[in-house]
Amino acid sequence: AQSVTQPDIHITVSEGASLELRCNYSYGATPYLFWYVQSPGQGLQLLLKYFSGDTLVQGIKGFEAEFKRSQSSFNLRKPSVHWSDAAEYFCAVGDKNTGKLIFGQGTTLQVKP
Amino acid sequence: EAQVTQNPRYLITVTGKKLTVTCSQNMNHEYMSWYRQDPGLGLRQIYYSMNVEVTDKGDVPEGYKVSRKEKRNFPLILESPSPNQTSLYFCAAGRYEQYFGPGTRLTVT
Numbered sequence A: 001a002q003s004v005t006q007p008d009i010h011i012t013v014s015e016g017a018s019l020e021l022r023c024n025y026s027y028g029a030t031p032y033l034f035w036y037v038q039s040p041g042q043g044l045q046l047l048l049k050y051f052s053g054d055t056l057v058q059g060i061k062g063f064e065a066e067f068k069r070s071q072s073s074f075n076l077r078k079p080s081v082h083w084s085d086a087a088e089y090f091c092a093v094g095d096k097n098t099g100k101l102i103f104g105q106g107t108t109l110q111v112k113p
Numbered sequence B: 001e002a003q004v005t006q007n008p009r010y011l012i013t014v015t016g017k018k019l020t021v022t023c024s025q026n027m028n029h030e031y032m033s034w035y036r037q038d039p040g041l042g043l044r045q046i047y048y049s050m051n052v053e054v055t056d057k058g059d060v061p062e063g064y065k066v067s068r069k070e071k072r073n074f075p076l077i078l079e080s081p082s083p084n085q086t087s088l089y090f091c092a093a094g095r096y097e098q099y100f101g102p103g104t105r106l107t108v109t
Helices: none
Strands: A003-005 A010-014 A019-021 A024-026 A032-038 A044-050 A056-058 A064-068 A073-078 A087-094 A101-103 A107-112 B004-007 B010-013 B019-025 B032-038 B042-051 B054-057 B076-078 B087-093 B104-108
Touching: A003 A087, A003 A101, A010 A019, A019 A107, A024 A073, A032 A064, A032 A073, A044 A056, A044 A064, A044 A073, A073 A087, A087 B042, A101 B042, B004 B087, B010 B019, B019 B032, B019 B087, B019 B104
Parallel strands: A010 A107, B010 B104
Antiparallel strands: A003 A024, A019 A073, A032 A044, A032 A087, A056 A064, A064 A073, A087 A101, A087 A107, B004 B019, B019 B076, B032 B042, B032 B087, B042 B054, B087 B104
């Protein structure tokens, strides 16, 4: 069955520090992969996506993610976190047949000054 | 501006009182869908629509109905809401890259 696991429910980092949010997926073929961010009281904004090709993808707001097929992972990274990055982050895999997005449980990022 | 709009944004209702949450998009996407978000569960798809007059169940369709009479609108209907449908609901447009509305927070008492 298709699934997405985000092992870290809550992460706290200091402003200016680097960030890595983990995402592992289960999918029978080459997946479509996404990272979304949700600020408090807001909808979901697409940060970046992977469909094929280069396994390191760049997104908005200085984020990047790397697709590693051997590890079934799609971890999100940012070299220097800003206080405005505090939000909830969701990893998702796209079902190519139905278009459904299968989401992980989310990781809440807190940024310390 | 390309966007997905939902109304209402907040709704408190009572068990059994029919309600409709509207969703509209101006991006001309054929594919639209509804998700619900619950703490610790992420988002789960309720229904989706590949095109006008074509709808299908997602992972959690029980207690919900949808219709797709025109491309831009995809309303979510709760004919007899129950407290377990208290949740945050998102409409999305686009298939391989989905754009989400601002959400509707529904409370059923």
